[in-house]
Amino acid sequence: MPMTPPNLHQNSVDPAAKWLVQKYGGTSVGKFVKKIAEDIVPEYLDQHKVAIVCSARSGSTKALGTTNLLLRAASEALQRSSTSPSSPVESPGSVTPAGLVSRLSQSSEPNSPRPRSKSSPRADGFGALTMSCARAEQPSFSRTVDLLRDEHITAARSAVRDSEILAELEAEIEEDCDALRSFLFATQVIDEISPRSRDSIIGYGERLACKIMTAILRDRGIDAEFVSLENIVPLPEDGASMSDSETLGQEFYDRVAMAVGERIKRCGARVPVVTGFFGPVPGSLLRQVGRGYTDLLAALLAVGLGASELQIWKEVDGIFTADPRKVPTARLIPIISPEEAAELTYYGSEVVHPFTMEQVIRRKIPIRIKNVDNPKGGGTVIHPDPDIDASAFADDEQYADTTSLEFTPLAALHASQAGAAQEHPRPKLPTAVTIKEHIMVLNVNSNRKSVSHGFLAGIFGVLDRFSVVVDLISTSEVYVSMAIEDNLEKSRLERVVRELRKSGSVTVIRDMAILSLVGKQMRHMVGIAGRMFTTLGQGQVNIEMISQGANEINISCVIQARDAEKALNLIHMSCLQVRPEGARGRVGPWLY
Secondary structure, X not given: OOOOOOOOEOOOOOOOOOEEEEEEOHHHHHHOHHXXXXXXXXXXHOOOEEEEEXXXXXXXXXXXXXXXXXXXXXXXXXXXXXXXXXXXXXXOOXXXXXXXXXXXXXXXXXXXXXXOOOOOOOOOHHHHHHHHHHOOOOOHHHHHHHHHHHHHHHHHHHHOOOHHHHHHHHHHHHHHHHHHHHHHHHHHHHOOOOHHHHHHHHHHHXXXXXXXXXXXXXXXXXXEEEXXXXXXXXXXXXXXXXXXXXXXXXXXXXXHHHHHHHHHHOOOOOEEEEEEEEOOOOOOHHHHOOOOHHHHHHHHHHHHXXXXXXXXXXXXXXXXXXXXXXXXXXXXXXXXXXXXXXXXXXXXXXXXXXXXXXXXXXXXXXXXXXXXXXXXXXXXXXXXXXXXOHHHHEOOOOEOOHHHHOOOOHHHHHHHHHHHHHHOOOOOOOOEEEEEEEEEEEEEEEOOOOOHHHHHHHHHHHHHHOOOOEEEEEEOOOEEEEEEEOOOOHHHHHHHHHHHOXXXXXXXXXXXXXXXXXXXXXXXXXXXXXXXXXXHHHOOOOEEEEEXXXXXXXXXXXXXXXXXXXXXXXXXXXXXXXXXXXXXOOOOOOOO
């Protein structure tokens, strides 16, 4: 990275300034990077210390998304073909597997200096490998890497105006793609990709996205610094090695949060642009966390820095009372509890993963969902204080502008809530209604050869062996209904059904959906379940099964998929008391 030019905009040097962590998803990084650099980040720098976390870029199409291309390249590297190397090429420009491993090990540290020719960024060992591969037909994974490189260079050229910054960025993109190509070549030689190797391959997506973001910020006058976290995970204090079978507990995540926070603080006044990928993680980051690891890293960074807020920037204004694409009267929710947000996430709404929320909420750090295309909007706050009531901030006609809630102290929120509650008492109503589609129902009727506990034990044992996750379950002594996602391979589903038939007769019902009514004020709310099911009955919506969570903030039922949109609108109008546009009278929703 070039030296810092004078007059660049930097993070606040005020000791009292609090850290603010901003996480940008792949679509935001892919489509709105100029708005992020020109409008969003500068807005926060004067009063806060800003840290940015980026996901891998989304492509011009879903198939060209960075993560999909990387997974495709990894798969192609294991496909044996006539172009697969069977023996070292005896030529001065070739790279043997031993030499390749040596060079890869030298390049594993992201901040290690690498000599680079100004005329050709490939004129090193990786370039020699590329040229030797070019003598034969290019392997398919190499063509995929070329596609990945071209996508990122095109994005860089469309956004970076300074020729020096652009040249430096293009050289780094070329270098990273050559390193990736060499890594894939090595996996083809040994014909194996371990889980951690797959992690490393996927990690290139965040590296490239963050380097582009860093360059664009510098191009717009912001002193940004690229930070890679691929080797940030600390070893246990006793010096023991991390086992691949180790279960990651809270102690592990606390260590990561501390290490990440210390690394970011070393950036000084520069604005850190941090890879969402972190490692090495015992047993593989993808296996332990899944593809939502960028949100988790942002949460751990907020904890490590003691941030005042974690902002997650999406392409929607926040969390709504229902899916606005299906329910025209859906309204933005200004404040929501973590428990409600977790229920909405589990039952169909794309909010924030519950485990990610847990990391920041336990440290009393609020999460704000904001729209990258509408940065002035207040968004939705997932607030750690269970006593905050969103209804205190609702207009009689619509939700109040929540921009006034930006960084409002907790005491002020309580005071505002108390005053509003006295002047405008609100009825207790649910918070939101959501739908989870692509569901099927498995019904098992006992063959009466076993007593109740043996019957249930047999069913749960089958589900455990085949790693089947049950969304809803309804049981009696001889009958069990289970709603699961309709994404099992045909052969796997057939094996599950075959095993379940040892316990009784089995029927499979497809094309179903889970309708869920969520709200913390539903606890001890007499009649809400009756209203929900009466509304569905009057709307000619048949209910296949019913379930209510033990925490009493969620009532769910399984309905036919073809009735999903109708049911959403009916429940939104009846239970949340949101009337159709143009209807007379007070318009909700009164959230809580």
